[in-house]
Amino acid sequence: MRQEQFQQLVEVIEGVALDKIPTGFIIDSPWLPQWYGVSVIDYFASDEIWFKANLKAVETFPDTIFLPGFWAEYGMCTEPSAFGSKCRWEEKSLPHPKAISSDIKVLCQLDNPDVSKDGLLPFVIRRLKNMQPRISDAGHSIKFAVSRGPLNIASFLMGTTEFLTAMMLAADECHRLIGKITDFLVDWIGYQIEQFPSTEGVLLLDDIIGFVGQQQCLDYVVPYFKRIFGSFNAKVNFLHNDANGLVCAPFLEEIGVNLFNYSFEHSIKQMKELTSGKVALLGNIPPRDVLAGGTAADINNAVSKAIMDVPERSRIILSCGGGMPPGVSTENIRAFIDASGCV
Numbered sequence: 001m002r003q004e005q006f007q008q009l010v011e012v013i014e015g016v017a018l019d020k021i022p023t024g025f026i027i028d029s030p031w032l033p034q035w036y037g038v039s040v041i042d043y044f045a046s047d048e049i050w051f052k053a054n055l056k057a058v059e060t061f062p063d064t065i066f067l068p069g070f071w072a073e074y075g076m077c078t079e080p081s082a083f084g085s086k087c088r089w090e091e092k093s094l095p096h097p098k099a100i101s102s103d104i105k106v107l108c109q110l111d112n113p114d115v116s117k118d119g120l121l122p123f124v125i126r127r128l129k130n131m132q133p134r135i136s137d138a139g140h141s142i143k144f145a146v147s148r149g150p151l152n153i154a155s156f157l158m159g160t161t162e163f164l165t166a167m168m169l170a171a172d173e174c175h176r177l178i179g180k181i182t183d184f185l186v187d188w189i190g191y192q193i194e195q196f197p198s199t200e201g202v203l204l205l206d207d208i209i210g211f212v213g214q215q216q217c218l219d220y221v222v223p224y225f226k227r228i229f230g231s232f233n234a235k236v237n238f239l240h241n242d243a244n245g246l247v248c249a250p251f252l253e254e255i256g257v258n259l260f261n262y263s264f265e266h267s268i269k270q271m272k273e274l275t276s277g278k279v280a281l282l283g284n285i286p287p288r289d290v291l292a293g294g295t296a297a298d299i300n301n302a303v304s305k306a307i308m309d310v311p312e313r314s315r316i317i318l319s320c321g322g323g324m325p326p327g328v329s330t331e332n333i334r335a336f337i338d339a340s341g342c343v
Contacts, residue, residue: 008022012317022064024065026324035328036057040090041090061337070128073146081120107157145193145202151221163208202229203239204238210241210263225239237258240322242263249266252279261281268284269309269310277312277314277315281315287324296332304339306318
């Protein structure tokens, strides 16, 4: 990410009135390999391919913000691998971690990972170290420490259904497990910041937040996410949850979140009301059916619809409701940017 782009993010978060609403997208392995024309496994295996794919994206679309920017990740496997999850790799589809145990008591006994040595974590750091000079030469820097969130990681270690059931039936063990993962995340994010002093933002991605009720949000989301974000003096505390975001939205300011990417099923106006206009919003057109599968006219109509009933247009970055999905073409991204410039 270029420094001026990060500064624009900060200005949006602070509610500064800009000449036009910026655009931005979360981009990572579901979109980049296919768009760049390589296999998924080659994208993960090669520093060179990874760098060139990300570089092509930022050079093709210099006027939009790609978040978090040169993201070194191994799909959903990155953090679960540090706890010992077996990772399954495919040529053309995304890798996935296998659950360690459906018994939450077993998971509570797992050793705390060493964030400098365990799983795929050292490979994330080394990729960025290897490519940092070339990222800098391209005018960009590493601005975000990134991780999946504690509920998301727990669901991979245990299985989603099993974990959600345990939240209802085994509260004490759930708190122990989420607490263990939270300790890990504070260490992991802190280690990234230590290794890359240019970091000024924290991004957590956790869709499991969207599957809990209000009381569970208060019990299992607010205190742990608040601790993670509160452990760092970041200028941007960015949360991605493109499942149901209505439950967590009223608590985002308390948690410390100041930038939120959420489901396209919730309108910008609705989310502004639920957050009292205090949290910057990244959204919000349908990612798959419109941004990937629609025409330029569909995209133009969706952008207009997303913003037309929003009376106060500060703290908005126009995007899709979630990360950039597979199959989005260069032409459709340009159509989105053009449409956003007209609203």
